[in-house]
Amino acid sequence: MGITRGAEMAASSTFDGRSYEQQVADDGTKADIEKNLVEVAADLASGVNVDVYRGRVMLTGSAESETERGRATEIARRSSGVVVVYDDIQIAPGGGLVGDTSDFVTNKELGANLLAADGLSSQSFDHRVVNSVAYILGQAASEDEIEIARRTAQDTPGVEGVVLHIDLREP
Numbered sequence: 001m002g003i004t005r006g007a008e009m010a011a012s013s014t015f016d017g018r019s020y021e022q023q024v025a026d027d028g029t030k031a032d033i034e035k036n037l038v039e040v041a042a043d044l045a046s047g048v049n050v051d052v053y054r055g056r057v058m059l060t061g062s063a064e065s066e067t068e069r070g071r072a073t074e075i076a077r078r079s080s081g082v083v084v085v086y087d088d089i090q091i092a093p094g095g096g097l098v099g100d101t102s103d104f105v106t107n108k109e110l111g112a113n114l115l116a117a118d119g120l121s122s123q124s125f126d127h128r129v130v131n132s133v134a135y136i137l138g139q140a141a142s143e144d145e146i147e148i149a150r151r152t153a154q155d156t157p158g159v160e161g162v163v164l165h166i167d168l169r170e171p
Helices: 002-012 020-040 042-047 066-078 100-116 143-154
Strands: 048-053 056-063 084-091 125-130 133-140 161-168
Touching: 020 042, 020 048, 020 056, 020 066, 042 048, 042 056, 042 066, 048 125, 048 133, 056 066, 056 125, 056 133, 056 161, 066 084, 084 133, 100 125, 100 133, 100 143, 133 143, 143 161
Parallel strands: 056 084, 133 161
Antiparallel strands: 048 056, 125 133
């Protein structure tokens, strides 16, 4: 009985600070938002990234207009499980992201830098780089961890700006 309970507890907690149930809920919220974006406007869906951490939704990418940006944000807000929406969608008339390829490389480097940073539980962060701006969503154990994440992103080659959506983990 004790072994079974211990296995259940281990299975329900994960390396990124979310329970298995929370990860499943976040994945469901993300899938719901992405599905609704595709149904409403496939071209908008192709330019918008959706990340979810503990019900907190971060929208990044680009939209053709403020109206399109507002549509994406409203779709996210209406989805079940959403606590808050961070609208970081950039307006790019004429379509497309300016630095798609370089952003991809910078994003990979940022991920490696976050993993390698001393004093940082980087598994608790989702990140994106869009038009040379790094966006980080997640939870930190302390203000020091938030500062390390900010500095790490700022020091990553190719990053020209940093936007943090990091909450402090409850003790």
